[in-house]
Amino acid sequence: MILRLRVSFPDRPGALGQVARVLGTLGADILQVTVLERETGRAVDDFIVSWPGTPSAETVRDRLSVIPGMRVEGVWPTRETPGAAPDYDLLRHVAAEPSRAYATFVDAVPGLVEAEWAVALSSGDGHLIHRSWQAPQELDESGGLVGVKIGDLTPLRPAVLASGPYRLMSLPVPGVSLHVVLARTEGPPFHRAEVDRANRVLEIVSTIAS
Structure with a gap:
């Protein structure tokens, strides 16, 4: 299932890599990352991922809660084609x-x-x-x-x-x-x-x- 994840996390070196590693361990394939915001010590990014099965938004939030300071602001199916214009x-x-x-x-x-x-x-x-x-x-x-x-x-x-x-x-x-x-x-x-x-x-x- 192709999902868009909007996540907010502490803007510090290595934080984006940590998010990517956790998604990888959950079997999610990251197709695209879009930076929406970088200020007040936090980052807001959109990830388009191919996620195995059809997980609920609650399941995705629970899985990502292992990252300190992580907030999942939204999880929803996407029609966007990565790389399109x-x-x-x-x-x-x-x-x-x-x-x-x-x-x-x-x-x-x-x-x-x-x-x-x-x-x-x-x-x-x-x-x-x-x-x-x-x-x-x-x-x-x-x-x-x-x-x-x-x-x-x-x-x-x-x-x-x-x-x-x-x-x-x-x-x-x-x-x-x-x-x-x-x-x-x-x-x-x-x-x-x-x-x-x-x-x-x-x-x-x-x-x-x-």
């Missing part, structure tokens, strides 16, 4: 058809940051403009996202929100009365590194679309 693929499709720039972004951006779905909402009244095919049908036309309304969305900067079962990311589109909202139910809240990545791509998309 979905950012470039998304921008290539946007450049090929600029008139559909924002729809293309909404369709493809979940794959950039391990979101399950995305929607584009009007910043004025919260009207649903476009949804990715994975978005649940219960989203209402006034922008209701299981309790999140347009007034909850920050108008000028990206933000991380939570509502019911969802972890949400809110991205205002530069120069356009539009908000893109991404959601996932598995894994931890979006990390600021994920928000920054999605927002940088959106800024390029808005430049192409203008």
